[in-house]
Amino acid sequence: xxxxxxxxxxxxxxxxxxxxxxxxxxxxxxxxxxxxxxxxxxxxxxxxxxxxxxxxxxxxxxxxxxxxxxxxxxxxxxxxxxxxxxxxxxxxxxxxxxxxxxxxxxxxxxxxxxxxxxxxxxxxxxxxxxxxxxxxxxxxxxxxxxxxxxxxxxxxxxxxxxxxxxxxxxxxxxxxxxxxxxxxxxxxxxxxxx
Numbered sequence: 001x002x003x004x005x006x007x008x009x010x011x012x013x014x015x016x017x018x019x020x021x022x023x024x025x026x027x028x029x030x031x032x033x034x035x036x037x038x039x040x041x042x043x044x045x046x047x048x049x050x051x052x053x054x055x056x057x058x059x060x061x062x063x064x065x066x067x068x069x070x071x072x073x074x075x076x077x078x079x080x081x082x083x084x085x086x087x088x089x090x091x092x093x094x095x096x097x098x099x100x101x102x103x104x105x106x107x108x109x110x111x112x113x114x115x116x117x118x119x120x121x122x123x124x125x126x127x128x129x130x131x132x133x134x135x136x137x138x139x140x141x142x143x144x145x146x147x148x149x150x151x152x153x154x155x156x157x158x159x160x161x162x163x164x165x166x167x168x169x170x171x172x173x174x175x176x177x178x179x180x181x182x183x184x185x186x187x188x189x190x191x192x193x194x
Contacts, residue, residue: 004026005021005026005029005030005033006049008020009039009047009048009049010049012060013060013127013128013129014048014049014051014060015046015047015048015049015060015063016030016039016046016047016048016049017045017046017047017063018044018045018046018047019045030047034047037050038050040104042064042102042103042104042105043064043100043101043102044100046063046064046102058126058127058129058131059089059105059107059129060129060131061089061091061129061131061132061133062130062131062132064101064102064107065091065093065099065101065107065109067093067094067097067117068091068092068093068099068109068132069091069092069093069117069121069132069133069134070089070090070091070092070131070132070133070134071090071091071092071110071133071134071139071142072086072090072092072108072110072142072146072150073086073090074086074089074090074091074133075090075133075134075139075142076139076143076158078126078133079136079139080161081139081140081143081157081158081161081162082154082157082158082161083157084154087106088105088106088107088108089105089106089107089108090107090108090110091107091108091109091110092109092110092111092112092116092117092134093109093110093111093112093117094111094112094113094114094117095111095112095113095114096111097111115179116180119134119138119176119179119180120134120135120137120138120139120141120176121133121134121135121138122134122135136162136165136167136168136169137168137169137172137173137176138176139158140158140159140162140173141173141176141177141180141182141186143155143158143159144159144177144182144185144186144189145180145182159189159190159193160193163190163193170190173186173190174186174187
């Protein structure tokens with residue numbers, strides 16, 4: 001029966017919640033596997049298979065931070081817009097939301113207004129996990145909006161890497177920029193870069 005619970009972990013991308021445990025026997029197996037360090041409890045009610053953490057560089061964002069969206073360095077690195085490897089997972093959540101984070105993996109929360117968390121949100125399959133992440137254009141707009149926070153050199157690198165891409169959508173980029181109140185700044189930067 002232990003094999004059955006491991007199959008459940010594999011079906012869920014290496015993660016399992018307490019609610020997904022159906023029987024007392026499975027609960028006992030989960031406790032035993034946790035004691036044997038086959039499974040790790042990353043926060044109350046959420047467990048991860050140790051072998052999954054060793055082989056993956058992505059986390060199941062929706063299970064760890066429900067309604068969170070991968071952003072900043074995590075999104076920029078995913079899209080190849082920056083060479084900086086993120087030291088933690090960057091996740092945007094709606095302001096005033098209480099989130100209990102696990103000790104591991106390291107996650108940096110960014111509290112934004114709801115309209116900015118929903119703007120450009122999409123789902124992508126990354127390492128067999130369905131990950132909420134901002135699309136390419138929203139990620140670029142975030143770099144420009146928070147240029148003083150991340151540094152002008154990082155912002156310039158992201159913008160340059162975006163502008164050389166064949167899949168760029170400048171119309172969508174400008175629409176997002178206007179919604180985020182950075183339309184004039186974005187127009188100036190694009191004019192300089194092109």
